[in-house]
Amino acid sequence: MNTLNRIKRSVANRSDDVLLRSEFDQFGSAAQVGRALRELLMDGTLVRLGLGVYAKAKPSVLTGKPIPVRPLEVLAPEALNKLGVAVMASRLTQEYNAGRSTQVPAGIVFNVGRRRIARKLGFNGKAIQYEHA
Template identity: 90%
Template sequence: MNTLNRIRRSVANRSDDVLLRGEFDQFGSAAQVGRALRELVLDGTLVRLGLGVYAKAKPSVLTGKPIPVRPLEVLAPQALNKLGVTVMASRLTREYNAGQSTQVPAGITLNVGRRRIARKLGFNGKAIQYEHA
């Protein structure tokens, strides 16, 4: 069985929606894994959220193009947790949930504490913003 089929089967059997490139290192060399992941992105099984971060995909009902199975607001904290970053709700989200504000927070902002994060996560023009507390 080749690397592409092994990775395809592994993706189908996983329950989590976010996948890191490092999770597939045991299936082959770095070049083989990279080619297999690129092929899975091209055929619509996966979508790329960032460098080495992928999500399971489904076809869009409007365009037919692949989109993530869950919204970016759900996938981004999962990806950061897999990368070892503790994620909390942003200040605006906390105020809205506590009833202190009536403004619904626009965009996707995550509080990462005092950590400095340079990783860009996003899909289709929507990007994650980081807030430091």
């Protein structure tokens, strides 16, 4: 069985929607894994959220192009947790949820504490932002 089929089967059997490239290192060399992931991106099985971060995909109802199976607001914290970053709701989201504000927070912002993060995650022009406590 070749690397592409092994990775394809592994993606289908996983329950989580976010996948890191490092999770596929056991299936072959870096070049083989890269080619297999690129093939899965082209056929619409996966979409890329960032460098080495992928999500399962489904066809869009409107355009037919591949989109993530869940919204970016749900996938980004899952990806950051896999990368070892503790994620909390932003200050504005906390105020809205507590009833201290009536303004709905715009954009996708996550509080990462005092940690400095340079990783960019996003899809189709929507990117997440980081807030420091």
